[in-house]
Amino acid sequence: MNNNTRPTRIFIGAMVLAAITSTVYAASESHQLHPWYALALMALAAATSRMKVKLPGIEGNMSVNLPFLLMAVVNLSAVEAVLIACVSTAVQCWPHSGKKFKPEQTLFNVSMLAFAAGIASLIWNARWLAHASRPSLPFALSAATAAFFLGQTVPVAGIIKLSQSEDMLRVWVNIVKLSFPYYVVSVGVTLMFTMASGQFGWQAAIAVFPVMYGIYESYKLYFGRVAQALHVAPLVKASS
16 A cells, blocks of 8 residues: 555544544544443454465455444444444554555554444434344344444545545445455354353353354455466466
């Protein structure tokens, strides 16, 4: 990400402001705190945030911590959900040994996830969904996830447009194509956990970890093959 242009810096600043605004507003609508529940989800979200795969054709990564972020939105207060999103994103952005830390990129990513978690919490806790019954639970969760999805993917497309002079709509469509199935799976996992937690408590979240590890290994294999195909295709075309 090229953060040296003025429009890019302004966009990052706007993202920080949006994150602060949405978090403060969501906090005003917040509910009872669940510290032990929040710590458990934070640990699981942070651990899975390091399980990331490179998206082919796009300068960006995708971690498999989304179900734990959605669980936080659905089962915890808005403050706890935003805090978990921020901590797990900071862990995700922390560089591996030998690589340089990128403060601007980390600031953008943390702000983006805080904004996404904040608006998702607002949708989930909206009055018309606040007392959602079991039959309407999938709809309520889908609405919150849609808010999270837009809050994450649109800013990413915007920053790529500014930093790489790419067409924003084309970038966003490519992101949707690559990540939409993962969001659908995450909704299903979150829905099953939410229903199971009523009987088994927050400990049911631990059972989700091996599921997400399996998804991570599957995506790593698939995206690796796609990236290899994109790299080989121009060579094949040139030699034909």
